[in-house]
Amino acid sequence: MALGKDYAGQDCSVARALEVVGERWTLLIVRDALYGVRRFSDYLAHLGIPRAVLSARLHALTEAGVLAKEGNEYALTPMGVELWPVVHTLARWGERHRSAEEMRIFVHAECGGRLADDATCPACDRPVRPTEVEMHPGPGALRRDDPVSVYLREPHRLLDPIRT
Amino acid sequence: MALGKDYAGQDCSVARALEVVGERWTLLIVRDALYGVRRFSDYLAHLGIPRAVLSARLHALTEAGVLAKEGNEYALTPMGVELWPVVHTLARWGERHRSAEEMRIFVHAECGGRLADDATCPACDRPVRPTEVEMHPGPGALRRDDPVSVYLREPHRLLDPIRT
DNA sequence: CTAGGCTGGTTCAGTGAATGAACCGGAAGA
DNA sequence: TCTTCCGGTTCATTCACTGAACCAGCCTAG
Structure with missing residues (x-):
């Protein structure tokens, strides 16, 4: 998560939060997950996001504990x-x-x-x-x-x- | 605001909001403005943001009606x-x-x-x-x-x- | 009145991230 | 078996962010 994604030096929880959900598309993915979307192809078609970016974001959100992957579905964790x-x-x-x-x-x-x-x-x-x-x-x-x-x-x- | 900044096709007010405050650094600038920061050099030093990006964001937020410039100071509007x-x-x-x-x-x-x-x-x-x-x-x-x-x-x- | 510093920028080259199209492997149905 | 669908990965291009250098206007001390 080097250069370009984080906000190093900011002693602020807003910055910490934005390191997880602040990148382009991320909060819209969370929104869709709140709506109930779970499958890759549904996020893809509903957001109009490039596949590569969607893949990267889903993995990052899973890594951060916002989403959890079960089978082929990405659903929100309690944190999410x-x-x-x-x-x-x-x-x-x-x-x-x-x-x-x-x-x-x-x-x-x-x-x-x-x-x-x-x-x-x-x-x-x-x-x-x-x-x-x-x-x-x-x-x-x-x-x-x-x-x-x-x-x-x-x-x-x-x-x-x-x-x- | 072409390609890369907007979320065209999203019939969603989250997307509309993110077109204004969703870019990198933008919400941290708004946070600083809420804290009371107003001067270019103060945003610059407190955020550790590149000067060119700060300049672009302040202009965009002013254009959007989130900030208003008075003299050399950028302060939040009621919308902000x-x-x-x-x-x-x-x-x-x-x-x-x-x-x-x-x-x-x-x-x-x-x-x-x-x-x-x-x-x-x-x-x-x-x-x-x-x-x-x-x-x-x-x-x-x-x-x-x-x-x-x-x-x-x-x-x-x-x-x-x-x-x- | 002028030399230097401070503030508030702009310009520019280099780098990293987003985009969109093409490709791919596994599973399931016909 | 052949085809289609799903969930990705790869890749060339384009765009945006970064950091350093530069610059112009204002203020102030000499």
């Missing part, structure tokens, strides 16, 4: 699942400042209410684990035709495996 | 300040999984209690704006000798300008 608040907070910021219309809507499955920006449920007044979150397509969602995009046209529980 | 939950959530994840000891401690200035991982104050039971947050050095903090690091050996309000 804990990135959910990071991904959600970032998504909400992008939604507010960088998107014309909402693309994805996150709902607390038990009460049906939408999640607050900090990934808590305002109605239930508590933090919500990703397995309790249902994702709905929003009005800004595109009609892409890769298998994962087609699958996600329907509401879907986070972390529920997507096998196309 | 809203990245505080992202940075804090990521810092907490890194702290939990990637650091031996705590490097920085974030405290709600009004009540003296430490912030929860989602950047709320558990004691006051409400979200906390960055201007209400005081940052203290933790036991894992290094004794670096650049001006910003020296300045931050003392407790410091977020967004309070650092002029060395």
